[in-house]
Amino acid sequence: MAEIIDGKKISQQIKDELKDKVEALKANGKTGALAVIQVGEDPASSVYVRNKKNACAYIGIESLAYELPEETSEEALLKLIGELNEKEQVKGILVQLPLPNHICEDKIIQAISLKKDVDGFHPQSVGAMTIGEPGFLSCTPAGVIQLLKRSNVEISGKHCVVIGRSNIVGKPMALLMLRENATVTVTHSRTQNLKEICRQADILIVAMGKPRFIGAEYVKEGAVVIDVGIHRDENNKLCGDVKYEEVQQVASAITPVPGGVGPMTIAMLMSNCVQSIEEE
Ligand code: NAP
Numbered sequence: 513m514a515e516i517i518d519g520k521k522i523s524q525q526i527k528d529e530l531k532d533k534v535e536a537l538k539a540n541g542k543t544g545a546l547a548v549i550q551v552g553e554d555p556a557s558s559v560y561v562r563n564k565k566n567a568c569a570y571i572g573i574e575s576l577a578y579e580l581p582e583e584t585s586e587e588a589l590l591k592l593i594g595e596l597n598e599k600e601q602v603k604g605i606l607v608q609l610p611l612p613n614h615i616c617e618d619k620i621i622q623a624i625s626l627k628k629d630v631d632g633f634h635p636q637s638v639g640a641m642t643i644g645e646p647g648f649l650s651c652t653p654a655g656v657i658q659l660l661k662r663s664n665v666e667i668s669g670k671h672c673v674v675i676g677r678s679n680i681v682g683k684p685m686a687l688l689m690l691r692e693n694a695t696v697t698v699t700h701s702r703t704q705n706l707k708e709i710c711r712q713a714d715i716l717i718v719a720m721g722k723p724r725f726i727g728a729e730y731v732k733e734g735a736v737v738i739d740v741g742i743h744r745d746e747n748n749k750l751c752g753d754v755k756y757e758e759v760q761q762v763a764s765a766i767t768p769v770p771g772g773v774g775p776m777t778i779a780m781l782m783s784n785c786v787q788s789i790e791e792e
Contacts, residue, residue: 514763517663517738519655523775526658527571530779530786534572537789544603544789545574546630547596551589551615552582557608564606567778573785576602586615590623597625603788604630606781627791630784633680642687648784653685655776656717656738657692663765665715665736668693673710675699675726675753676719681740685717706730718753728758737763740773 537543546568550561561577568575578592589607596602605628611617621633629637632650640647660667672694676682686698694715699706710716710730718726719740731737741753752769760766767773 514760514766517659517765517767519659519767519772519775522659522662523779526779530571530782533786542789545576545601546604546785547576547602548606549578550608551580551584552612561608563778567782571782582612593623604628604785606631650684651780652681652777653688655780657688659776670714671695671712672715673697673713674717681719720753722753723751724755725753727755728762731759731762733762734764737766739767739769
């Protein structure tokens with residue numbers, strides 16, 4: 513039976529470490545706020561935004577909420593971002609995605625000052641990560657690295673298979689595993705022999721957005737399985753991309769959903785905010 517990699521516990525440790533750091537920074541006169549912008553009232557986004565504000569309150573940094581109506585124009589949003597870029601107290605700017613269809617997400621992401629890009633989505637932040645330069649790391653993949661390291665999973669030299677190649681999870685995930693000296697294979701919807709490739713993985717990271725897709729037949733005995741997927745099933749219960757009950761019988765360690773990767777994303781966002789305050 514697999515060991516459970518407890519994202520709730522590990523994210524709590526990280527937030528407690530950050531809380532101490534924020535206190536020390538305050539003692540040195542360094543403070544800052546995270547600006548959180550939500551356009552529209554998507555219920556899932558509202559939950560994420562609330563969790564982010566709560567996390568800020570917990571570690572002791574200010575959060576500034578901008579709740580804008582669905583019909584907000586791209587121009588108005590760009591103007592707000594321009595103002596926040598100039599505000600000294602604002603050390604991080606987060607625009608909750610997805611945005612309404614009439615707003616170009618790429619344009620919005622690129623308008624955020626690099627120094628305040630705490631989501632790590634700006635093309636220059638991604639470029640810096642790719643060549644190993646300092647900068648903000650994309651939160652979910654960085655959270656997975658922390659989960660593995662803090663669970664004492666050896667990464668160096670291991671074969672890591674990543675399922676998914678999105679800009680926010682799969683690609684940065686593969687790059688960060690490469691940075692940790694794993695041998696990385698990236699798979700996607702056109703990959704042939706997905707099962708055979710996955711069965712070669714020492715570490716299997718699943719970010720495909722398909723509820724309960726990956727069963728035990730995709731997993732090598734003793735592999736570590738990280739499930740990034742989040743879905744609500746037909747009974748409104750949260751589940752991941754992995755068939756947890758059967759995969760935990762073959763894996764040596766596994767993340768549950770909920771309570772695995774999810775809480776780590778917010779912890780890493782907080783870590784980026786603290787980094788931004790430190791670097792001012
Ligand atoms: P996405 O943009 O939909 O990307 C899915 C990726 O999976 C694509 O690269 C796609 O390939 C690949 N894929 C789809 N079906 C496949 C198949 N049958 N075989 C192999 N590959 C397949 O999703 P995402 O934004 O990366 O998110 C992935 C999952 O993680 C979602 O469930 C999302 O909700 C969750 N998520 C969780 C967190 C968190 O904090 N825990 C954060 C972000 C996302 P193609 O490129 O060929 O289409």
